Amino acid sequence: MSSSPARYACLPRPRLEENGVWIETIQPGDIESIRLWRNAQLEVLRQPAPITPEQQQAYFAAQIWPTLALAQPCNILVSYHAGERLIGYGGLVHIAWEHKRAEISFLLDPAELAPKEHYAMRFKAFLGLMKTLAFKDLGLNRLFTETYALRPDHIAVLESAGFVREGVMRQHVRINGVGVDSLLHGCLCSDQTHGEPQ
Template sequence: MSFPPTPLPNARVYLRRLQPHDAPTFAAYRADPAVARYQSWDTYTLAQATEFVATYGPADIPGPPGTWRQLAIALCVTDGLIGDCALHLIADEPRIAEIGITLSPAYQGQGYAREALRSLLGYCFTELQLHRVYAITDALNLPAARLLESAGMRREGHFRQHVWFKGGWGDEFLYAVLREEWQQVQGSGKLV
């Protein structure tokens, strides 16, 4: 199970490990209120980023079932960090993974997240041979819903007032894709 995966043909971004020099960029985009809005944090400091990158940068990818790992999304041209993906093999069923994705606002709206997500799904299904990948997103997070749908993920659930989140009950969407579905969509050339 090698990481990082081979970049997609003609890709502008690729997935790699977080590295110590990524910490200032990582902290800066995570601290942006628009990025934090639907995430588990409100603020994000350079000290947190430095510790996070030092801890998880060198760690095994994927982590043991039940643990989360964060993969850097980097521009192919500069190797600069523009976001990160999360990968979590489920403790009781490690053939299933939960994923997440965050992009620096400076790089949003250009299709970079879509490329990174396709790369992550390719890694999950081709390299890790996973059976199913899912993502949970706040129902108000429309860019995330659009992104997950663009990658061929299906909305399977709408959980009403499912989490107590930042002072109120929040609805969540569950999106998922099976390996066989992902392979069919890849073969059809429907993804842009």
């Protein structure tokens, strides 16, 4: 990686901002914080075990940094900021360019999880930025999510942000020895209007 800021070549603008929060291409300096956040929230992620610093570096070196120059990367990871503070990350993953769809990934710093109204505000703002990125900037048609049923507050935010519950995969995962459903939500470009962050 060069010393200049990392940037996906496919993104028409380096930064999307709205109401004091903004996203940009994930930066090398972000990934250790992200590793710690992921390890602290394994129960809500499709990650079976903690990640070491070496594993995190190796993943980004092999799977993320080489894709920045691609016209159609399979993942677009962004860091999420409030003012100048890194508060989370996520992006568009498993992008199927030929079908114009992507899954939304999202994770906040554990310090941002409470109270639940604060989490809801942060998540809803991120979803708005993702809609602008996907539908306006990249020309995608469909966004979708998979959420474990043990996250009712997260699911409520998705539905309040215009994501339609499309199905339930019953006892799709086992968490602490218990079968947990996964809920699928989707949003189409045509479902609603979306603002234009600066």
